[in-house]
Amino acid sequence: MAAGFISVEGLAKRFPDPGGRGELTVFEDLWFSVAQGEFVCIIGHSGCGKSTILNVLAGLDQASDGAVIVNGKHVTGPSLDRAVIFQGHALMPWMTALGNIELAVSSRFRGKTKAEIRAHAESYVELVHLTESAHKKPAQLSGGMRQRVGIARALSIEPQVLLMDEPFSALDALTRGALQDEVLAIRARTDQTIFMITHDVDEAMLLADRILLMTNGPRARLAEIIENTLPRERSRADLHKHANYYPLRNHLIDFLVTRSRQLAGDGGAHLDPRHPAVVRPALGAAAAATGDGADHPADAAVVAAIRARAR
Template sequence: MNHAYVSVEGIARRYPGATIFEDLWFGVNRGEFVCLVGHSGCGKTTVLNILAGLEKPSDGEVIVDGQAIEGPSLDRAVIFQGHALMPWMTAEQNVAFALSCRHKDMPRAQLRDAAREALERVGLTAAADKKPSQLSGGMKQRVGIARAFAIAPKMLLMDEPFSALDALTRGALQDEVARLVSEADQTAFMITHDVDEAILLADRILLMTNGPDARLAEVVVNTLPRPRMRATLHKLPGYHALREHILDFLITRSRLMAQGLPADWNPRHAPEVRPGA
């Protein structure tokens, strides 16, 4: 995995009396979008927190661009499930604050212009002077997305950022993120429960067995052509085979594999499959 931009090398997370996951190995290539899918309790959020530098693994390490993660970094921006905006600041000020952390000597006027440009990219020009309490849930997440992209991170980490939104808003933001990631050639890692979200966004989908003692069971390569739009995703050749493969894993195989992995299972080389290819 040393060739990967991000190399997750044998990480585990244990608490007294319980192992959440064990011996995870996978890589994320530069410019690649990877989704991690699995049932609640398999440690998805913990994996993302380790990638963000917010938690330390019990074993193993994560290498990003040749350097081991030692803590949080502006090179790894996080979009959380909740918007995580500062309520006393306007949308523009929330984005400008992140920019000021990245560019400590940037003049105030330039920070304001850069923040407004970032908000314009997510369709929030008219909301720049509004505080979070004046924004809808979808608009708050758009501010969070604008803030993350504004600092030009080397890696974008997303913790189910659309799960609390209504279906129409969620679909619109998924399309928005797909566009922004593509335009920026952004390296991205997302955890999700939404199979169609993973199929829409990801180049590869990592499937976790059920926890506790969860493992990485399979790496699914998404061969559906880009650009992908949620409204037409189901019409793409190979979509149904890909979706059924992931659903079969979540409904049946994840539970069975948690009860006993094959004798020849190698954590460093989870099988890579291309359903429908």
């Protein structure tokens, strides 16, 4: 696999086993990369270490093994180059929405004057359509508005990479949809490189270019990389009308419901950690795959074909 903009190489996280003297491996031997401008989602069940992976990418957590390289630089700690949107909005409740963004802007652009910082922050408040609520405290904002401020804060520092940790999971379905549209629009405008954790299959299908599937933890591994076969220009309104929608969705759900467990059960013996299978679920291919749970010969055929092409 060619080294991407973000390159994750042999990453592992182990904790001392709380019960015995051994170690508990959350995930190990993780290899993947993200290209510049790409939107990659990672899906897996709780306990597979998704959040830990994101925290290692952010520099907030240390891996036990392996390395993360972003734009040619080894990640050793947090950086303004990698903005994080936290699951809970993580806004400072004693500052206004604008104040929260200004804190970020003033950290990134140390030379700017107060007026410049304010103007820069205001432009990002406008980007997420919150101009009228800019001077409210987070407690006075709805959940969706708070997360918008979180997005504006992350974007305002103009990061190389945006890391999102289940950013919309605490929101109701309608608000979540509106925010997903917001992210799509911002993405279309800025071409931001984004790495996102989600447990929502539809969210991943709507937003991501590629979807990383993790087996169940402990000892979670990267099972497959799904290429999104839906057209790049998507909207929530007609996503489900595309021919590839159900093959893709079925494949993802099938993985989450049964295969993530089965693959974890056999210890990931069939998996090639350095070259995880790349699958492109589309109308013809996936139709044959249905009805055959355990071995997925059809998928395997697709994988083989892709591998062959890659070599």
